Amino acid sequence: MYAEIIAVGSELLLGQIANTNAQFISQQLAELGIDVYRHRVVGDNADRLLQEIQEAEMRSDLVILTGGLGPTKDDLTKETMAAHTNRKLVMHEESLLAISEYFKAANREMTDNNKKQAIVLDNSTVFINRHGMAPGMLLRHNNTVFVLLPGPPREMKPMFQLDAVPELLSIFSDGKPVRSRVLRYFGIGEAELETKIEALIDAQKNPTIAPLASDGEVTLRLSAKHENKETAGSMLDKTEEKINSIVGEFMYGKDDETLLNKAFSLLSSTGKTIASAESLTAGMFSSQIASLPGASAVFKGGIICYTNESKRDLTGVKEETLLKYGAVSEQCAKELAAGVKKSLNSDIGISFTGVAGPDSLENKPAGTICIGIAMDNKPPIAISLSLKGERNYTRIRTVKHGLFQLIRLLEDRKPPLN
Template sequence: MKQVNAEIIAVGTELLLGQIANTNAQWISEQLALHGINVFYHGVVGDNQKRVADSFQLAQTRSDVVIVTGGLGPTDDDLTREAFQLISGLNVVEHGPSMEKIEAYFSRQNTVMTPNNRKQARVFSGSTVIMNEVGMAPGMIVEHDQTIWVFLPGVPREMKSLMREGVLPILSQKLDQHHVIRSYVLRFIGIGESKLEHELKELIDKQDNPTIAPLAQSDGVVIRLTAKALSDKQANLLLDQTKDAILAKVGEFYYGMNEETIQHRIVSLLRSQQCQIASAESLTGGKFIEKLISVPGASQVCKGSIVCYDASVKREVLHVSNEIIDQFGTVSEECAQEMAKNVADLLQASIGISFTGVAGPDPIEGKPVGTVYIGVYRDGEDSIVRKYEFLGDRETIRQRAALKGYELLYSLLKG
C-alpha cells in the first residue's frame, strides 16, 4: 500500500489569538483517515504573506497533500492566494461561474457589491475549481511539484460542504486509495498514564499495525489504537486483537470504548443492578451529580443531591450529628461516613456518596489544602471512606475529587 501523507494549514490571525478554535483541522483529519490518508502535521499561521509563504514552502517539501483553510476572502488580510503564488509562480485568473454567483447574491440582496468582492472569485490557472454552494469563494485543487494542494474557505460550513462534495471524491480518485484507517479509543480509570505505559511496555515496543498511543485526559487515561487495512473488516479485526491483548494486562482498569464516558458506564451499571444513587457534596459543590445527570436516562438511577457546603447544612439538612462534627470536624472520615448514609436515607436511594474536604486557598480545621474524604454507602452494608491528598489549585482539587468518586463507585458496582 502506498502511504500518502497529508498536512493541514489554517490561515488566520484570529486562530493564533485564540478568538476562535481550529475545529476545521480536527474534522478534516477525521475525514482523511476514513479515506486512508495519514495526517502528519497541523499548522496555523497568521495573516502575513511571508509567514504564510514560508509555511507553504515547508509543507511542499514534506507532504503529498496539503489542505489549506482560510485566507480566501475579499479583504486585504486574505493572503492565501498571494502567498502560494510566491512559491509556485502560478497565475491567478477570475473564475466566471463563481463571479456570476457572487454578483447574483448581491443583486438578490439589493446591495451594491464593493470591488474587493471580485477577489473571492480568483483561482489559480489550471486548477480544479469546486463551486461553493453555501458561500462565495470556491475551493481549488492544484498540483504543484508532485504535491496536491487544496484551498478551502475557513468558514466551517463552507469547508465541510466543499470537502464532502468535491475534495474527498477527487482525492480518492487521484491517489487511488483503497485502504482505510480506523481507530479505537480504550478508556481507563484508576491507573496513571506512566503506570499504564509501563504495564503495556512489551506491546508498545512491538507495535506496528495497529499503533498504540497512551494519552492522559482530564477524566482518566485513554489508549488510542489505530489500524490501517484494505477494508473495515480487516482493520476492526486488527483492532480487536490488540484490544484483547491490552485488556489481558490492564483490564481491571478498563471501563469503556470510544465515546463512552465514566458517567455513562456508571449509569449503565446502576440501571442493570436496579440501584438509585444520591450524593452529598461539600467541596465538589455538585460537580459529581452534574456529570451524572448529563447522561440521557440518568433520571432512572439518580435521586438527587444535597450541596452541603456550610456546616449548618450538614447538621440541619443532612442530620450529621453534633457529636461527629464537634469531635472530628466536617473534614473527617466520620463526617463523610454519616453524609453518605444520611443522604441515601433522606432521598430514599440505595447508594449514597459523599464528598468533604479542603479545596483551598486556606486550611480548614487544621487540615491542609488538598485533603479530601469520599464516602460510599450501599443499602444494608457498611460505608467505606477513603482519604486523599490532592495537589493543584482549587478547581483542580474539586475536579479530581469528583473523578475519584466515580472511580470508587465504579469499583463498588463492578464487584
C-alpha cells in the same frame, strides 16, 4: 495521504483562544485514517498566510484552513486563496439569502460588512453555514485539496462533519487499510502502565501499541494494518486481550468513550437515577452530567453544600459527624451521599468533599479528598484520595475519580479502587 491544518487568526497568536479546531479536525481525520503531520497557526497577515499555503501545498494532499472568513477587515483567507489559486471572488446568492435569514431570526439589523461573508471562491464547492454566516469551501489546486472552514467551533464542527467529510470520502477512496482502537485507563500512571506491559510493546509490531497520558488518564492506541478488515479486527481483539490480562483492572472504556459518557450510558441502560452532594467540586459533577442531552432522565439534581451549615441543614449530615470526623472524612462523604439520595429521591447519591487548596482545612492538606456513593439499599461506600496539584486540577481529577468508581459500581466490579 498526508494532511495538515492551518488555523488563521491573530487571536490565536495572542493566546486569546486555543486552537481547539485543529484538535477536532485531527480527531475526525484520524478516524478517517488520514494522517495529520502538522498543525500551523498564522495571524491575520496575507504574506505569512500565503507562505503557509504555498509550503503546505507542496507537502500535503489535503490542507484544511480554519478562520479568516468573517466580516471584518482582518479576515483575509478567501482573498489570499484567490491570489494563490488565481480565482475570482464571486457573490454566492444562496449564502447571502441564508445570512439575511440569520439576521431576521436573531432580530438584528444586517450591516454591510456582513454581506462580504457571502462572497466565495469561484469554481469551488460551497458549504452553507447552518450555525452562523460565513460559508465554507472545498477546491483543488495543483493536486492538493483545500478545505476552507469558518473559525467559530460551533459553526466549523457541523460543517466539517456534515459537509466536508462526505466530500473528502468520495475524493480519497483509496486510503491505506489501517484499523485502530483506543483503550482507556484510569487510576494508573503512564510510566507504571508502560512498565507493566513493556514486553508486549517491544514484541508487538502489528498491531502497534502507543501509550499516551493526559489529565490523569492513560490511553493505548492499537493500530493494525491488514487488507482484510475483519482480520485486522481480530488482530486488535487478540492484542487487547493480552494487554488487559495485565492491566484490565484499570480500563474503563474504548475509542471515544469518556468517563463521563460511559457513566452516563450505564446510568441510562440500568435505568438508575442519580443526585449529587457537592462540596469541593461545587456543581462540577452535576454540570458535566447535565451537559449531555437526555440528562433529565437520569439526573435528579443536587445540593451544593459548600458550608458546614448546608451539609447539616440541607443534606442531613449529623452535627456529631462534623465535630468528630470533620467535613472532609469518609463518614461525612457517606452521610452526604445517603442524605442527597433521600432528599432528591434518587437511586444513587454521590458526594464529593475535600480540600481544594491552596490552604489546608481541618488540619488536612490540600488534595485530601473523600468521595461517597450510596446505591439502592446497600450501605454507602466511601473512598479517600490524596491528590497533588493546583486547586482546579484537584477538582477535575476528583470528578473523574467519582465517575470511575460509579462505572465500577454500575458494572458490578469491586471492591472500589482507593
